[in-house]
Amino acid sequence: MGVSSALPSTLLLVAAMALLFSGAGVDAATRHYNFDVQMTNVTRLCSTKSIVTVNGQFPGPKVFAREGDHLVVKVVNNVPYNVTIHWHGVRQLRSGWADGPAYVTQCPIQPGQSYTYRFQIIGQRGTLWWHAHVSWLRATLYGPLVILPPAGVPYPFLPAPDEEVPIMLGEWWKDDTEAVIADALRTGGGPNISDAYTINGLPGPLYNCSAQDTLWLKVKPGKTYMLRLINAALNDELFFAVANHTLTIVDVDASYIKPLVVGALVITPGQTANVLLTALPTRPNASFYMLARPYSTTQGTFDNTTVAGVLEYDVDPTTTTTTSSSSSLPVVLSPTLPAINDTSFVGNFSSKLRSLASAEYPAAVPQEVDRRFFFTVGLGTHPCAVNGTCQGPNGSRLAASINNVSFVLPTSTALLQSHFTGKSRGVYASNFPVYPLMPFNYTGAPPNNTNVMNGTKVVVLPFGTSVELVMQDTSILGAESHPLHLHGFNFYVVGQGFGNFDPVNDPAKFNLVDPVERNTVGVHAGGWVAVRFRADNPGVWFMHCHLEVHLSWGLKMAWVVMDGSQPNQKLPPPPADLPKC
Secondary structure: OOOEOOOOOHHHHHHHHHHHHHOOOOOOOEEEEEEEEEEEEEEEOOEEEEEEEEOOEOOOOOEEEEOOOEEEEEEEEOOOOOEOEEEEOOOOOOOHHHOOOEOOOEOOEOOOOEEEEEEEOOOOOEEEEEEEOOOOHHHOOEEEEEEEOOOOOOOOOOOOOOEEEEEEEEEEOOOOHHHHHHHHHHHOOOOOOOOEEEEOOEOOOOOOOOOOOOOEEEEOOOOEEEEEEEEOOOOOEEEEEEOOEOEEEEEEOOEEEEEEEEOOEEEOOOOEEEEEEEOOOOOOOOEEEEEEEEEOOOOOOOOOOOEEEEEEEOOOOOOOOOEEOOOOOOOEEOOOOOOOOOHHHHHHHHHOOEEOOOOOOOOOOOOOOOEEEEEEEEEEEEOOOOOOOOOOHHHOEEEEEEOOEEEOOOOOOOHHHHHHHOOOOOOOEOOOOOOOOOOOOOOOOOOOOOEOEEEOEEEEEOOOEEEEEEEEEOOOOOOOOEEEEEOOOOEEEEEEEEOOOOOOOHHHHOOOOOEOEEOEEEEOOOEEEEEEEEEOOOEEEEEEEOOHHHHHHOOEEEEEEOOOOOHHHOOOOOOOOOOOO
């Protein structure tokens, strides 16, 4: 099919890397990777197309590190598109030049050019991932980032996994995704939905002409496996479950949590979760589906299909535990997943996640707050051009906004470059509204005027500011869940609920003891979420919806964190090879 799979032998490779790393010294290592971004022909669903890949692999290569290691990744762009790589969830402490969002921290790497990302993994261990951060290229340009604890430091949970495997959930279009989003932006309507979901790039046996492209995960009775689960889908939150097996979640977004046993889970685009699966003690007379399908409350169309992989028991001691494809299916049992629109399940699930909050891994949630913000997030419209024809509601163009501002990225420079050089005039304004300028009943009847304004506005914070941010969904064009991702920081989810946030009564219910620590959080459909973080990382940091279509429509903004007074609180100068616009 013209592509080499990056993940078919993952169990063996992760185990081998763990053994390799266990012999490493206590000093941090510097690990080098080369990313050749190239076009590669791939066949799925009996249809072949040319996609953007790294090193010809789909999904892309695994990046391994230990906590404290330095990563040096040289990216060479050999495709006809501008490219950047974002290291999703990496704190990038004082290394904002390596964060990756186009026109925020860097200009894109143009065709034929290269850029080397250099950063250190500080205070993080678990599962993160990397992906393109330009247009819709991340539909195929993504891969796992596995961060192991320092040498000699065990996992803070039992049982310790015998083996580990990344499980990347994605979406697949038969059409060129760049053409899909270009057409949507041209017409002002919604984009064409995907043709399938994938597990490690494979749609699986529930789609036509796809049985040969199925993930088979072979396990041994009684062994414990850690699934490093990543939702790399562009536009859909996903339920996930394995038939006849419970899952114990021990880590989300590379932060340890109190172990949570579930039969099914929900994971938004951008989120990760490490889950333990203990195989049955004796080999059963069946195999078991691993299923993922969408959670959605949208009034529009979405990909309402299900992707399947197969968990298969292997009792031959000479057989290496691995993943593979099979041309035929045995008797396979299916799990029960929540209903497509089961918002109650989503709310209950997210409310049960708690930080480990131990002496070794404390929950450093800010107890006092310096600045409070209230952001509405949701869909809206732009007027259609005079004499134009648009496919949005009532002939308008679909848009998305935070506090009614639909964010417009610059194209002649990057925000971080403008900030660092002190030349922000004409590039961005520092008057992003800290609360809605025209309050309304956010989850009730929508206002008559659904138009949003365009702007390149940011929030400026002094170094060390303790921030409390409440994000409120709106029902202007229907209540929807919005996964919000913050670059450069982790935050603590101190509260969440449904309906309109009550600033008088809801804060009294906040969890300031062991709230879950994340970098991506879902704002409930028709609800709100409250987070706290400390602005201790100088630079310009993007915050945006991780539903790619809402990001394309403008549901994004940026925080500018000023330098602190100490040398280790200042952003270093840009690297010499930083791309130019």
